[in-house]
Amino acid sequence: MPSPGFEKRASDRTLLVVEDDDDIRETLVSLLSMEGFRVTGCSNGHEALTWLRASPKPDLILLDLRMPIMDGWQFRVAQKGDPQLASIPAIALSADSTPKAAAIDAEAYLRKPVDYDTLLDTIDRLLVASEHRDLEVRLAQTDRLTSMGTLAAGAAHEINNPLAYVLLNLGYVTEEMQKLLVDCGAAAGESTLLGARAREVMLALEHARDGAERIRDIVWSLKTFSRPESETCVLLNVTRVLDAALAMVHNEIRHRAKLVKNYSEVPEIFANEARLGQMFLNLVLNAVQALPEDRALANEIHVTVECSGPDRIVVEVRDNGTGIPLQVRGRIFEPFFSTKPVGVGTGLGLSICHGVVASLGGDLTFESEVGKGTVFRVELPAAVRTIGAPPAAPRPERRISEAAPPASFVGRSRMLVVDDEPIVCFSLERLLAREGDVITATSASQALAMIQGGQRFDVLLCDLMLPEMDGSALHENIRKIDPAQAERMVFMTGGVFTVRARDFLETVKNKRLSKPFDVDALLSLVRGTLSDAAT
Ligand SMILES: Nc1ncnc2c1ncn2[C@@H]1O[C@H](COP(=O)(O)OP(=O)(O)OP(=O)(O)O)[C@@H](O)[C@H]1O
Ligand SMILES: [Mg+2]
Numbered sequence: 001m002p003s004p005g006f007e008k009r010a011s012d013r014t015l016l017v018v019e020d021d022d023d024i025r026e027t028l029v030s031l032l033s034m035e036g037f038r039v040t041g042c043s044n045g046h047e048a049l050t051w052l053r054a055s056p057k058p059d060l061i062l063l064d065l066r067m068p069i070m071d072g073w074q075f076r077v078a079q080k081g082d083p084q085l086a087s088i089p090a091i092a093l094s095a096d097s098t099p100k101a102a103a104i105d106a107e108a109y110l111r112k113p114v115d116y117d118t119l120l121d122t123i124d125r126l127l128v129a130s131e132h133r134d135l136e137v138r139l140a141q142t143d144r145l146t147s148m149g150t151l152a153a154g155a156a157h158e159i160n161n162p163l164a165y166v167l168l169n170l171g172y173v174t175e176e177m178q179k180l181l182v183d184c185g186a187a188a189g190e191s192t193l194l195g196a197r198a199r200e201v202m203l204a205l206e207h208a209r210d211g212a213e214r215i216r217d218i219v220w221s222l223k224t225f226s227r228p229e230s231e232t233c234v235l236l237n238v239t240r241v242l243d244a245a246l247a248m249v250h251n252e253i254r255h256r257a258k259l260v261k262n263y264s265e266v267p268e269i270f271a272n273e274a275r276l277g278q279m280f281l282n283l284v285l286n287a288v289q290a291l292p293e294d295r296a297l298a299n300e301i302h303v304t305v306e307c308s309g310p311d312r313i314v315v316e317v318r319d320n321g322t323g324i325p326l327q328v329r330g331r332i333f334e335p336f337f338s339t340k341p342v343g344v345g346t347g348l349g350l351s352i353c354h355g356v357v358a359s360l361g362g363d364l365t366f367e368s369e370v371g372k373g374t375v376f377r378v379e380l381p382a383a384v385r386t387i388g389a390p391p392a393a394p395r396p397e398r399r400i401s402e403a404a405p406p407a408s409f410v411g412r413s414r415m416l417v418v419d420d421e422p423i424v425c426f427s428l429e430r431l432l433a434r435e436g437d438v439i440t441a442t443s444a445s446q447a448l449a450m451i452q453g454g455q456r457f458d459v460l461l462c463d464l465m466l467p468e469m470d471g472s473a474l475h476e477n478i479r480k481i482d483p484a485q486a487e488r489m490v491f492m493t494g495g496v497f498t499v500r501a502r503d504f505l506e507t508v509k510n511k512r513l514s515k516p517f518d519v520d521a522l523l524s525l526v527r528g529t530l531s532d533a534a535t
Contacts, residue, residue, distance in 0.1 A: 006124055010036035013127060014058040017041045018048040018075065019093070020067040028062065031116065032123075044068055045075030052085050060126055062119075065094040065101055076105050089126050091119075135336075156219045160494040161421050163215060163516035168427035170209045171519035177202050216516045217247040232502065235268045235383055236276060238313055239305050245280035246303065252288050257299035257319075264306040266313045267382035271360050279356040282349035283317040283376050289340065290321030290374060311382040316375055323370035332366075353378075412436045413530045416457040418447045418474070419492065420466050428461065431519070435526055444469035448477050451485065458533035459526055460489040461513070464501050472504035486510075488533055490525060492517075 015037045019025035025041045032039045040058070042048040044067045052058075061079075065072035072092060079085045092104045095112040102109055107129075108122050181198045246259070253259050269276075284301070291299040304316040324332060331337045333354045338347030353376075357364040361381050368374040413436030417428045425440035432438045436458070441447040444466050451457075460478075464471035471491050479486035490511045493501075505512070511525060 016058040045070030061090040165427040270383040287319035318375040320373035324368040418462040444474040
């Protein structure tokens with residue numbers, strides 16, 4: 001008796017019958033087709049090998065042994081020697097009762113005449129066994145992906161601090177060079193040798209800054225896509241998360257297709273950043289993988305963000321690739337369903353996407369035409385309607401103009417920088433020196449001693465993860481002494497949080513800055529806080 005689920009199993013399995021006797025072959029093909037299998041017949045080993053190399057691989061081979069041209073033994077040797085075919089299991093069927101027949105290298109051996117029920121049982125047993133093997137391989141791949149995520153998050157964390165001061169210093173040197181260039185032009189005329197050299201240096205600096213900013217985007221993406229430790233949801237700008245996903249596959253897209261972005265301004269959504277980012281990444285990767293490699297000039301990926309109603313956001317990822325054949329459209333969201341070779345696709349991408357979109361109360365749909373392309377459409381509710389006004393959700397930073405430092409306050413502002421990396425302190429000090437007086441501390445206790453000693457700061461930039469006393473403990477201590485100063489603390493985060501740090505950030509409204517810094521965003525935030533402090 002075949003096991004439960006036999007009918008469903010039969011309906012999506014392919015068998016190859018290799019048998020030189022026309023009657024037996026045709027009978028087997030027709031009986032097994034009636035069970036629901038897709039069955040192909042070949043009349044000898046050679047014909048079977050040719051067919052196998054040109055067609056999608058069957059799940060199982062029924063193999064006669066004594067055949068003309070290429071017999072079953074020779075076929076099996078050739079099949080095992082071909083890495084693409086070696087793993088397809090076979091049932092040997094033979095009237096031959098010699099030890100040579102019984103010793104055939106096959107998963108099962110049945111003597112002819114074969115009892116039909118025994119044949120069905122054997123087919124079923126082997127298909128179930130290979131299903132288990134496939135599942136194990138896929139689970140191992142999933143495990144590997146998880147470890148890769150953890151590794152990526154760790155690497156991103158380590159890169160953050162050095163990259164933070166690379167960017168800060170590049171920002172500083174660029175600004176200083178710009179001033180020098182102006183002085184140089186004014187003093188000696190634009191066309192002097194000195195002026196030309198200064199412009200060369202400026203260009204080199206711009207390139208270095210571009211490169212460092214690319215690294216920052218990649219590090220940011222790695223943090224986003226590492227496995228989330230918890231499902232913390234915050235207000236998110238969909239376009240920014242989408243751009244991070246695109247940055248991750250920037251290289252693959254660049255070599256394979258033209259990327260066209262069409263972003264409209266849309267409201268924020270309330271979601272988990274890592275999961276949303278992973279969803280976009282999966283859709284974009286699928287689009288890239290659907291584009292033929294040898295057609296780079298004609299390949300296109302269009303990414304659109306727009307509103308589909310007053311409180312609905314639509315993100316579309318459209319490719320002009322292969323399209324999805326009708327017969328697989330019903331299965332693409334199934335976990336582990338993949339038409340890609342092992343090692344390229346695990347078949348988890350769309351099922352993850354489906355889970356993420358469903359958990360956000362959205363819809364994930366697609367349209368596809370074979371040979372023309374595919375569009376995946378993610379429709380998500382905007383934050384306001386779905387969740388009301390979330391009391392605990394951190395509001396995004398208010399927009400601060402990029403204008404010069406506020407002139408409204410009297411006297412020089414005082415800024416405190418607390419970071420256990422002295423170079424980060426030094427680089428911030430140099431960058432912020434134009435905004436006011438910068439005092440640095442490489443530990444929280446040093447900073448606390450200053451406050452206890454009566455010092456007052458308009459902005460306190462504080463690393464969240466500090467040894468001994470961390471940023472949250474420092475905040476708590478300052479709050480007891482001077483609540484207004486505690487409110488002016490800006491927490492610098494490297495992206496990897498302890499549970500304690502994450503919980504803390506959820507309970508306070510203080511502004512945050514991600515390391516490595518975006519120099520413009522850093523200056524805007526500091527200027528905004530200074531101007532708040534002055535009013
Ligand atoms: N843009 C697309 N164009 C053509 N086919 C697609 C596209 N997106 C998905 N598919 C089809 O859907 C299948 C399932 O996609 P899914 O993302 O779940 O898995 P995968 O891409 O095969 O593997 P993984 O995402 O785990 O690496 C793919 O194997 C492919 O056949
Ligand atoms: Mg995929």
